[in-house]
Amino acid sequence: MAETDTEKKSLADFCKAWAVHFIILLNLALTLFLSDKLNIWVDEAFSLHTTEKSLSYALEQALNFELQAPLYFAFLSLWRKLNGSVFFARLFSVICVALTIYVVSLLSRRLWKDVHPGWIAAAVAFNPLTIAVAIEMRLYALILLLTSLLLLSFYDGYLAEKRSRRAQVCYILLAIAALYTQYYMGFLLAANACALVLLRRWRPLLEYVVGMLIAGLCFAPMLPFIRRQMSAHTAPLRDTESWFSDFKFILWRVKDYLLPAESETMAVVRTWVLRACYLATLWIVIARRRQLRPQTIAPMTIALTLVLFFLIIARLSGQLVIQIRHTAVLFLPLVFAAFALVILAGKRWIVMVWTLIAIMFALPLLYARYRPMAKQGDWQRVAAHLMAQEKTEQPILIFHAGAELPLKHYYAGGNRLVPLPRDNTFERFDFHDYILRDEREITSALERTPGNHEELWLVTDGNCGFSGISYNCALLEDFVNKSYTVEETRDFYGSRVRLLKIRR
Secondary structure, eight states: OHHHHHHHHHHHHHHHHHHHHHHHHHHHHHHHHHHHHSOOOHHHHHHHHHTSSOHHHHHHHHHHTSOSOSHHHHHHHHHHTTOOSHHHHHHHHHHHHHHHHHHHHHHHHHHOTTSOHHHHHHHHHTOHHHHHHHTSSSTHHHHHHHHHHHHHHHIIIIISSSOOHHHHHHHHHHHHHHHTTOTTHHHHHHHHHHHHHHTTOHHHHHHHHHHHHHHHHHHGGGHHHHHHHHHHHHTTOOOOSOHHHHHHHHHHHHHHHHSOOOSHHHHHHHHHHHHHHHHHHHHHHHHTGGGOOHHHHHHHHHHHHHHHHHHHHHHHHOGGGGOTTTTGGGHHHHHHHHHHHHHHTOOHHHHHHHHHHHHHHHHHHHHHHHTTOOOTTOHHHHHHHHHHHOOTTOOEEEESGGGHHHHHHHOOSSSOEEESSSOOOOSOOOGGGGOOOOHHHHHHHHHTSSSOOSEEEEEEOOOOEETTEEOOHHHHHHHHHHHEEEEEEEEETTEEEEEEEEOO
16 A cells, blocks of 8 residues: 555656646647648748848848848748758747747746646646747747746846846846847836836846846847838828727737637636636735735736836837737736736645636637638648649739738749739838739739730738728729629638639
């Protein structure tokens, strides 16, 4: 009997010790599978183009076309020199996310020694945002990794009882890397300073300010680019909403990160769960205010400060400029703030319940999102359909023009791809380039295309505008109805393919 108890205890210890590793393996299994199976979409096609040539070209395109800080694109350009496939390009993001989960577990051990880090790691590993950024060749997985490393080195260098000089140096280097990855990450640096102020850590705050001055000087060469990039990003945007509307928008972002819900049923359930959480939070803060410690105050301060920053951005630039992937730097601080409150309650079983609730919301959304086994546009299947059905002298018109890039990656047929209203250019990015202004732009594109055009294919992605800019989809449809008959229609995930025959 004693041996059986010992064996059970050994098995339990083994499971606890390897829980985080098992969670990372599950995350890797899912993200590697999806990275291999899913098609690329427009933004990923931009990444492929930006990083397909030299490192200098990637840096130039990142600054002038992508309108982004350049570090991620430099990394991806070098990474793709080893292997040029889509899967390998996505593998960089997969690795970043796996490392993020591990770093999250390390920070969890430092903050809450009596709570198993597997709970926090699981909440991060299976969140739909984590999965989405892991299977995409964009900068957001790197943002998650840098955020986790910044939070870890911030704790070791400025919050821990025995502050580490090496951690402070690492933090400065990570801060520089973060600013060269995404400008919004500067908000995290400011939020960490706010945590030190609230905790009255004046000596660490002085050291922190000195370190950030060094990071700022290293980032100074980017300042001339930022104004031009921000102007190009935000010029088309108009915020016509009220402060209250912007506040609700940011609050929804917080909800979508912590308890993601896509269906109406889950949204209703989330409403009631959050109402219970609000009451519980109020009770916890009041009842256990004397147990508030830096490991609780710091995550909450950081998260709330970031929320405030993004509320201001929403107000100044409009809600479209901060889509859910754009605010990825907010995700991990929110997760840690939520667990800080849950752990403050003083009951270990509440941590388990909160994690299971988060996963309960995440899994249905993951199933719904990836059940079609396609990303927006489904361009791999679109290309296969065109190559199976097309005949010679059937040009393929594509609207809007940006959709040509992912389709071209898969299409190997004999007809010409004709983006509308004009060919894509990569000297600069401008939403106005996608506006179809006149029917003559369509006829002109056809005149430049060899063939008699008795029949042609029309591929549309349903993207008809951005903010106040209309791409004039109606003008295209009027032209089609007036000049052609639709012989065949096939709908895909986020796109439509039609075979058109000229009217006589």
